[in-house]
Amino acid sequence: MTFAVTILAQDAAPAAGSMPGWFMPGKGLLAITLVIVAAAVMLSILWARSGRPIRIRKIAGLDAVDEAVGRATEMGRPVLFIPGIQDVDNIQTVAGITILGKVAKTAAEYDAEIEVPTTRSLVMTTAREAVHAAYMTAGRSDSYNPDRIYYVSDEQFAFVAYAGGLMQRKRPAACFYFGCFFAESLILAENGNSIGAIQVAGTAETTQLPFFVASCDYTLIGEEFFAASAYLSGEPDQLGTLLGQDLVKGVAWAAVLVAAVLATAAALTGHAGLAAFVDGARAALGGG
Amino acid sequence: MAVVLASLVGLVMVLTAFVRPLEFLGTAVVDWFNVLAAIAFVLGGANLLKMNLMKISARDAGWGYAAITVGAFLVTIGVGLLKVGAHPDPLHPDVALSGDKEAVGGAFWWLYEYAMSPITSTLFALLAFYVASAAFRAFRAKNTAAILLLGTAFIVLLGRVYVGVLLTSWIPADNAWVSWLRLENLSGIIMGVFNNAGTRAMMIGIAIGIAATSLKILVGLDRSYLGSGD
Numbered sequence: 119m120t121f122a123v124t125i126l127a128q129d130a131a132p133a134a135g136s137m138p139g140w141f142m143p144g145k146g147l148l149a150i151t152l153v154i155v156a157a158a159v160m161l162s163i164l165w166a167r168s169g170r171p172i173r174i175r176k177i178a179g180l181d182a183v184d185e186a187v188g189r190a191t192e193m194g195r196p197v198l199f200i201p202g203i204q205d206v207d208n209i210q211t212v213a214g215i216t217i218l219g220k221v222a223k224t225a226a227e228y229d230a231e232i233e234v235p236t237t238r239s240l241v242m243t244t245a246r247e248a249v250h251a252a253y254m255t256a257g258r259s260d261s262y263n264p265d266r267i268y269y270v271s272d273e274q275f276a277f278v279a280y281a282g283g284l285m286q287r288k289r290p291a292a293c294f295y296f297g298c299f300f301a302e303s304l305i306l307a308e309n310g311n312s313i314g315a316i317q318v319a320g321t322a323e324t325t326q327l328p329f330f331v332a333s334c335d336y337t338l339i340g341e342e343f344f345a346a347s348a349y350l351s352g353e354p355d356q357l358g359t360l361l362g363q364d365l366v367k368g369v370a371w372a373a374v375l376v377a378a379v380l381a382t383a384a385a386l387t388g389h390a391g392l393a394a395f396v397d398g399a400r401a402a403l404g405g406g
Numbered sequence: 407m408a409v410v411l412a413s414l415v416g417l418v419m420v421l422t423a424f425v426r427p428l429e430f431l432g433t434a435v436v437d438w439f440n441v442l443a444a445i446a447f448v449l450g451g452a453n454l455l456k457m458n459l460m461k462i463s464a465r466d467a468g469w470g471y472a473a474i475t476v477g478a479f480l481v482t483i484g485v486g487l488l489k490v491g492a493h494p495d496p497l498h499p500d501v502a503l504s505g506d507k508e509a510v511g512g513a514f515w516w517l518y519e520y521a522m523s524p525i526t527s528t529l530f531a532l533l534a535f536y537v538a539s540a541a542f543r544a545f546r547a548k549n550t551a552a553i554l555l556l557g558t559a560f561i562v563l564l565g566r567v568y569v570g571v572l573l574t575s576w577i578p579a580d581n582a583w584v585s586w587l588r589l590e591n592l593s594g595i596i597m598g599v600f601n602n603a604g605t606r607a608m609m610i611g612i613a614i615g616i617a618a619t620s621l622k623i624l625v626g627l628d629r630s631y632l633g634s635g636d
Contacts, residue, residue, distance in 0.1 A: 139426065140426050141426065145424050148424075152420075152617070155617045213619055216628060242449075269453045269457075271454075273522075273526070278529060283471060287467045301530065301533060304533060304536045304540060305532065308536040322615070322616070324608050324609065327608075332541070340608045344612070347630065356628070359618045359627070363618045367611065
């Protein structure tokens, strides 16, 4: 507790802080937030492990995976999965690869062909590992074809040109876009829409979400995208992390509400102490 | 072993953000990743050649594009490696390959400037048409929510063009009770208050989601990225 108070004081006035030299100045609040998030998630995992039930709301986009892959199987067309256009050092790519594993398992069970073009060779290697594991889990390792997971180009629009051409030629019945996308999101999704594919997308790029919402059948918005792996696995450990996220969200919601009330009260009453407190809190949070 | 390694490295990377003596590791690991990615690029290049040569050999649909891809790939690599058209470095005029391959006037520069850049710009420009077709679908007034979306989009679009500003220019700008009704102000309120609030709510959820996902990877709960299945 003393440590937490000390680092918060240093955040507010770095020069006057009495923190040991090894701690980065101005990172106190971030460190405390990190500890709270980690504690909430870990406690929730323990809660879930103890066997207590955890209710999770339906995510239509993820429930549609079976339907989309099944449709592709019936139509004899491939399933297209694009894990974003960033490298494996991007958390969205990692989350996308996790979902790829689940989609590939369903494809293996249905004996549908899955095609994964990538923009980075390291993503290609990682995706191959995930898909291979999924085929083995489904007991269909003989059907696994590494040549269906391949590298195209690091260049954003070169990749889009290839993916667009692939969609028009092979006409996949189901298209999945899970990862980090930029301007290419709309070109990909509109191409998929034009060929009548069932499309499911998920990204944490808020600027691209409207494009996916407009062109795809289902879109996983922000946090839903990161919750997907837990939702699809159904394991208590994984579901526990969702409970932890909700707890932290509740804390954030309460903090926003209190801050809004205090800032409004400071503005309306002109109380100097309240205004100083609000300004201090804003400065500690890195606000302008 | 891979999980332990991933957890250990991940934990150290988290600490680099807070512990000053470990700060150098943050940049060092990024350098290591870049070296690894550069080596992996050879793997990617080899895979690109293999896939396209297979397509040409099998005369698959679109094999002509594959032939162009292979040709462009080899020409670009050849031009870059041999520094075609690049003048030797003034400090080493006798060494033929001492010049900068990307120097203005060189073949590599020419390829980027007159092939790569226009093609990229063309593809980017296509976005305008895709936006139009997506907007046409999204803004169809088929229910209450769609009508609200259409109305809001209409106000925001009009508030950002001269004709929109002109339409409500008769509303006095200096009267605080009515000036917000001017389209440029209404558009600003929608973007700055409603849109901003929604975006920030999403950003908070995303940040918490990223933290939880990272934690799952750090403690080895999520190993699917290593190919370990469920």
